[in-house]
Structures are given as C-alpha cells and as structure tokens.
Amino acid sequence: MGGDEGVRVMMAGVALARHRHEGLRFSLFGDEAQINAALESHPNLRAASEVFHADSVVEPTDKPGVAIRKKTSSMSMAIAAVKAGEAGAAVSAGNTGALMAMAKVALRTMPGIDRPALAAMLPTLGDNDVIMLDLGANTECDARNLVQFAVMGAAYARIAFDLERPRVRLMNIGTEDMKGTEEIRDAAAILRAATALPMSFEGFTEGDKIGRGDTDVVVCDGFSGNVALKTAEGTARFVTDLLRKAFTSSVRSKIGFLISKPAMHLLKHHLDPNNHNGAVFLGLNGVVVKSHGNADAKGVANAVHVAARLLEEDITRRIAADVANIEAASANAPRLEMPAK
Incomplete structure (x- = not known):
C-alpha cells in the first residue's frame, strides 16, 4: 500500500515478477477491495496469490514509533508473515524508517x-x-x-x-x-x-x-x-x-x-x-526488501x-x-x- 502510484502499479509489478519467477506465490497485504480490483487485470497473478485485508496503512509521515504500534497495518502484517515462516520475504514500497524499525523489532x-x-x-x-x-x-x-x-x-x-x-x-x-x-x-x-x-x-x-x-x-x-x-x-x-x-x-x-x-x-x-x-x-533473521516509493511496474x-x-x-x-x-x-x-x- 506504500507506493506513490498506488496499488495498481504495485500489482502490475508483482505480475511482471510472477512471469520471471513462475514458482513463486504471493501474499498481498492491504486494502482487500483495492487489491482485488487491481488483480482483475492480472489473472495469472491472481492464481498465485492470496489477499489478506489490512485495517490500516503506515503513512509516509509516520515516525517509526507510531508505525510499530500499527499492528494491523499492511507493512506490519507482511513482516509478521516472514517472522512466522508463512512467507520467505517481505517487499514494501512504504516508509523506509518505519520498515527498518518494524523489521528489526520483529525479526531481530x-x-x-x-x-x-x-x-x-x-x-x-x-x-x-x-x-x-x-x-x-x-x-x-x-x-x-x-x-x-x-x-x-x-x-x-x-x-x-x-x-x-x-x-x-x-x-x-x-x-x-x-x-x-x-x-x-x-x-x-x-x-x-x-x-x-x-x-x-x-x-x-x-x-x-x-x-x-x-x-x-x-x-x-x-x-x-x-x-x-x-x-x-x-x-x-x-x-x-x-x-x-x-x-x-x-x-x-x-x-x-x-x-x-x-x-x-x-x-x-x-x-x-x-x-x-x-x-x-x-x-536480519529474514529477508526484507525496500522498493522505491516512486518505482514503476518494472521497478517493483x-x-x-x-x-x-x-x-x-x-x-x-x-x-x-x-x-x-x-x-x-x-x-x-x-x-x-x-x-x-
């Protein structure tokens, strides 16, 4: 949910990655309605994805201390999935400082x-x-x-x-x-x-x-x-x-x-x-990758x-x-x- 261009570009980028790595499966965390709407254009990605609704989003202006307390944010849920072994890696285009703080606290x-x-x-x-x-x-x-x-x-x-x-x-x-x-x-x-x-x-x-x-x-x-x-x-x-x-x-x-x-x-x-x-x-005890907030689909x-x-x-x-x-x-x-x- 953190990319400057919104869910549409993030999903387009993940769809491109899916073609390059056909064995990957994706857990998509964020606003369920927006994600499902974006997936309509990418049936190949939909078949390899599971959507998890997040109640909140880490804002670009959120300080790390504020972001860490947002336990049901898309960023927090993605990192938690890595910690639990339910995902191999987390990729986010959101707030860099918040992502680092949350990953360090969760993954150590x-x-x-x-x-x-x-x-x-x-x-x-x-x-x-x-x-x-x-x-x-x-x-x-x-x-x-x-x-x-x-x-x-x-x-x-x-x-x-x-x-x-x-x-x-x-x-x-x-x-x-x-x-x-x-x-x-x-x-x-x-x-x-x-x-x-x-x-x-x-x-x-x-x-x-x-x-x-x-x-x-x-x-x-x-x-x-x-x-x-x-x-x-x-x-x-x-x-x-x-x-x-x-x-x-x-x-x-x-x-x-x-x-x-x-x-x-x-x-x-x-x-x-x-x-x-x-x-x-x-x-860290897990893989976390930060995408540029203004990345296009190729960048994602x-x-x-x-x-x-x-x-x-x-x-x-x-x-x-x-x-x-x-x-x-x-x-x-x-x-x-x-x-x-």
Missing part, C-alpha cells in the same frame, strides 16, 4: 551481527553494478559494524553478480593507509587479516570512484552512504535535465538530438533507478526479483557462515580482535 538481528544495514545497487561503468552499504540505517558505526557490513555486502555480491570473491573497499577521504577515522583504519586492518573470507579486500575508495566499476562492494557508515547516494541520484537527474534542456534550445540542437538518440536512450536506461530498484535490509518487479534471488541462494545462511569465519579469525589474531560491544 542475526547472531554475530550487531546492526542490520541497508544495501542497494548503484550503476557503474563496469560490467556489474556496485553494492553499497550502509545507506542510512546506522548514522554512526564503529570498526566492528563496518567489518560486518563488508561481510554482508560480499555475501550479497556473490549472489547478485555470481562472483566467488567480490572486490570490497571501504569508502574513505583518500586511498592511503593513514587516511580516515580510527574506525575505518581499524576495520581495514581486520579485513586485510581475514584472508579466508570469500572476498577480496582492496583497501579504500573515494566517493568520486564509486561508479568506475573497479569494485563490487563499497562499505561506509549510514550517514556517509546516504549523502553519497542522494548526491549520485541528484547528479544523474542534473545530467539528464541538462541534456534535455540543451537538446531543445535550438533547431540545430534538436537535429543533434535525433542523431544521438540511440546513445541518449542507452544513457537513460543506465541511469533509470527502476533498473536498480530493491534495497535490502541485510543482517525488480525489487521482487531481488527478494527471490536472496531466498533462492539462502543469503541468511551465507552471512552466518562468513560472520562465524571472521569471528574465528579475530580470535586467532589478538592484535586485530573485533572490538567488543
């Missing part, structure tokens, strides 16, 4: 994980996107948090990009070893020593290099990550708006646009956030696809195994011991 963090992190894919110039975390769930992080984020991000990258050893970097104000805060430097030392983990830790990266395609996972605290994400999104809009303005400024410009239309189409496709939709709350389908892939590849088990490995490695290397909470 995995053993060995102190805080869940919000991870998403960003476009790059390379063959793959880049996974970046944390994007706003934790504004302040210590070295232990950053190491756990790296472990979770690498597990996600192995699934999303089909890589054995994803390249992982910490975001910093420089690439030299002495740069950055004590927390970042300590996290780097721990990750360099954890050579048995299924990842390749390659040191630091800077914000202007995130999109180059030379790394698979970028790790940072939630404050820096959210600023970097919003800056990237704003820059993408600036570029596309500037080009649109330039190509309509004169007859000659319009002719130039017609000539360069194939390249412009490729640029638009590459920067379209719907092609990268589906942020993941990693580190992509968010569902992300959830399906994480379930198919058992992301929770992978993270648990990697966390156990790094805890064991830290225990055998006292000088690089993970800081105690």
